[in-house]
Amino acid sequence: MSAHPALTAASDAALAAYRDAVSRYTREQLRAVEMVGADGTDTMFVDVVVEDAVISAATKAGVNVLTEERGFVDIGSAVTLVVDPVDGSANAAAGVPLSCFSATVAVDGEFTESITTWLHTGLVWWASRTESTFRTSGCTDxxxxxxxxxxxxxxxxxxxxxxxxxxxxxxxxxxxxxxxxxxxxxxxxxxxxxxxxxxxxxxxxxxxxxxxxxxxxxxxxxxxxxxxxxxxxxxxxxxxxxxxxxxxxxxxxxxx
Amino acid sequence: MSAHPALTAASDAALAAYRDAVSRYTREQLRAVEMVGADGTDTMFVDVVVEDAVISAATKAGVNVLTEERGFVDIGSAVTLVVDPVDGSANAAAGVPLSCFSATVAVDGEFTESITTWLHTGLVWWASRTESTFRTSGCTDxxxxxxxxxxxxxxxxxxxxxxxxxxxxxxxxxxxxxxxxxxxxxxxxxxxxxxxxxxxxxxxxxxxxxxxxxxxxxxxxxxxxxxxxxxxxxxxxxxxxxxxxxxxxxxxxxxx
Missing domain, CATH: 3.40.190.80 (D-Maltodextrin-Binding Protein; domain 2)
Known part of the structure; x- marks a missing residue:
């Protein structure tokens, strides 16, 4: 099985938008509060610019998007990407290189696959509900x-x-x-x-x-x-x- | 001012040895306890292989080395590198990509410059006592x-x-x-x-x-x-x- 094209497109768009933003804006600009998001929390400029790029890429790929800032962008698809454009945005805005793009595919409300992309290194973790190349430690204690x-x-x-x-x-x-x-x-x-x-x-x-x-x-x-x-x-x-x-x-x- | 050649040589050697070790050994092998270090704490295999490479590179460059595992390797120089071959070795051995090579030049006991090298990305922070391209936040509260x-x-x-x-x-x-x-x-x-x-x-x-x-x-x-x-x-x-x-x-x- 391979990744849903909308998932890959959204991840690529997030990575490009994030890197562009970091190269063009100061930390003060990146962390300026732009709006109160759909989830009721403050939204920083860095969140907005990455989210805009992700929504554009995902809807172009024919899927709905659910994001923390803009809420539910419903274009009538059975498929929705549940997206965090910049998870760890306090890290990202401060310059601590620990933040990720993350998206999960929901088909008629069931989660089927997900991607997590470390924005500072480009490392990617992808899995479907039935397929992963990773294995937890097995620790029980x-x-x-x-x-x-x-x-x-x-x-x-x-x-x-x-x-x-x-x-x-x-x-x-x-x-x-x-x-x-x-x-x-x-x-x-x-x-x-x-x-x-x-x-x-x-x-x-x-x-x-x-x-x-x-x-x-x-x-x-x-x-x-x-x-x-x-x-x-x-x-x-x-x-x-x-x-x-x-x-x-x-x-x-x-x-x- | 530019970095002391022994500092650069040691950092390059650490990065190469670390990456080689990670590609060749399992996590279990990397974290196996090899010895009790000169500082009295457990020393993992990953520490030992990186430290060996650093000591070799630094002494070849003509300086003494002070490390946590082997202690003071004195070749009679006025210059000593104070070295942590793998700082955050619990992270490194577990697979959490937050560990660094770090070395400080001491000339007749005075610290003059230092390097910190993030082993997972190759990012380097170098400064001398009088010269840095970085600036703290200025936070006082x-x-x-x-x-x-x-x-x-x-x-x-x-x-x-x-x-x-x-x-x-x-x-x-x-x-x-x-x-x-x-x-x-x-x-x-x-x-x-x-x-x-x-x-x-x-x-x-x-x-x-x-x-x-x-x-x-x-x-x-x-x-x-x-x-x-x-x-x-x-x-x-x-x-x-x-x-x-x-x-x-x-x-x-x-x-x-």
């Missing part, structure tokens, strides 16, 4: 796990601390889709939002396909279904883990 | 600072938490020399070991030159001098900050 976590907030400080104290090693890379790619390849054992409900669909949809096809699982800390939805106000606390056992341990730690 | 931190341990959990709760944003990248390079370029405002005394000289020597010449400062959390020493049992809690004011705020937070 939190005490021996290397875990990536979203940064803590006051509202989830206790849950975050329980995870951080129990895991063997923790990292905070601030780029959910890159974190998930590292779980798929076995470089880290798990990645999670420890109960802060920060994740939007585009932060974890690619992981559902990529990590699921690589032997791992993606669940919500509170067992809410992670599903296609054009309502961008929904939030999750995604847990991306090498095994169901490790995911269950992390759910328990978040619950307290 | 912890509450508005993006801060990278070494991962917490039980022994410094409280100090670590004070820093994490006060800073605007935290990251844990697990590669001190890369973290320091990001402070030099202004991508992050500060990087620190929040009082766990994990830093060895080779973890922070390059930052003393690079960040110092870029407008920032490097201090120890407990004000111990960061100085050339062939005693590799010494430890520091390095604070690498965009400004002296920000470094002082971080010292206060670590002290409690």
């Amino acid at each position: 939190l005490a021996s796990a290397a875990v990536s976590v979203l940064r803590p907030h006051e509202r989830n400080w206790d849950a975050w601390s329980r995870v951080a104290r129990e895991a063997k090693r923790i990292r905070i890379l601030s780029c959910s889709t890159l974190d998930a790619a590292f779980v798929a390849t076995g470089a880290v054992d798990a990645f999670l939002d420890a109960g802060s409900d920060t994740h939007r669909l585009m932060d974890i949809a690619a992981a559902v396909v990529l990590v699921g096809a690589s032997g791992g699982v993606v669940v919500d800390a509170y067992d809410r279904p992670i599903e296609f939805d054009t309502d961008l106000t929904r939030r999750w606390s995604g847990i991306v883990a090498a095994t169901p056992e490790l995911a269950a341990s992390l759910q328990e730690k978040v619950a307290g | 912890l509450a508005s600072a993006a801060v990278s931190v070494l991962r917490p341990h039980e022994r410094n959990w409280d100090a670590w938490s004070r820093v994490a709760r006060e800073a605007k944003r935290i990251r844990i990248l697990s590669c001190s020399t890369l973290d320091a390079a990001f402070v030099a370029t202004g991508a992050v405002d500060a990087f620190l070991d929040a009082g766990s005394d994990t830093h060895r000289l080779m973890d922070i020597a390059a930052a003393v030159v690079l960040v110092g010449a870029s407008g920032g400062v490097v201090v120890d959390a407990y004000d111990r001098p960061i100085e050339f020493d062939t005693d590799l049992t010494r430890r520091w809690s390095g604070i690498v900050a965009a400004t002296p004011e920000l470094a002082a705020s971080l010292q206060e937070k670590v002290a409690g």
Whole structure:
């Protein structure tokens, strides 16, 4: 099986637009807040320019697009790309080279394949629901796990601390889709939002396909279904883990 | 001014040896513990092969080498390279692409220039004590600072938490020399070991030159001098900050 042409076209467009933006604009320009996105969060200039390029490429390829800033661009296709043009945009705008383009194909609401493209290196992780060249670590035990976590907030400080104290090693890379790619390849054992409900669909949809096809699982800390939805106000606390056992341990730690 | 030839030769040798090792060995082989290093910590296979290449290149270029694994290789030169062959070796061995070669030139015990080479991209940050093309962010206020931190341990959990709760944003990248390079370029405002005394000289020597010449400062959390020493049992809690004011705020937070 090979990648959906709209997925490849969108990834290529994102990479080109990102690199062009970085070469032409200062950090201050890249991180200037342009608008409040469809998901209710601030949108930076770098998000807007990459998203515009992605929407143009994807709709030209005949598919709908669901993005954090513009919302649902419906051109009447059965296929929708769920897109995060620049995941880790705080990294990107500051000059920390950890941010990704990420897109997931949904056909009649079912996720079928996804791509994650590291914007600073051009490295790509692609998988379909049934096909991945990657394999998770197989780790089942939190005490021996290397875990990536979203940064803590006051509202989830206790849950975050329980995870951080129990895991063997923790990292905070601030780029959910890159974190998930590292779980798929076995470089880290798990990645999670420890109960802060920060994740939007585009932060974890690619992981559902990529990590699921690589032997791992993606669940919500509170067992809410992670599903296609054009309502961008929904939030999750995604847990991306090498095994169901490790995911269950992390759910328990978040619950307290 | 241009880079000391031994510095360039060592960096080139490290990059070549690292890439060769990654292409030839599995992750299990790369992370196998080979020996207890001169600094008293475990040494992985990937450290050993890169270090061997660096020592060979540097001594051929006529300088001494001080490394974490082999200790002080003294060939009678006034010049010593203080080397971390693979900083972030846990990242490197796991497949998280955040690790660097780092070396600092010490002439009669004074640091004069340093290089940090991101092994996964080949990106290089070089500076001399008086010359840098980089500039820190100039941030003076912890509450508005993006801060990278070494991962917490039980022994410094409280100090670590004070820093994490006060800073605007935290990251844990697990590669001190890369973290320091990001402070030099202004991508992050500060990087620190929040009082766990994990830093060895080779973890922070390059930052003393690079960040110092870029407008920032490097201090120890407990004000111990960061100085050339062939005693590799010494430890520091390095604070690498965009400004002296920000470094002082971080010292206060670590002290409690």
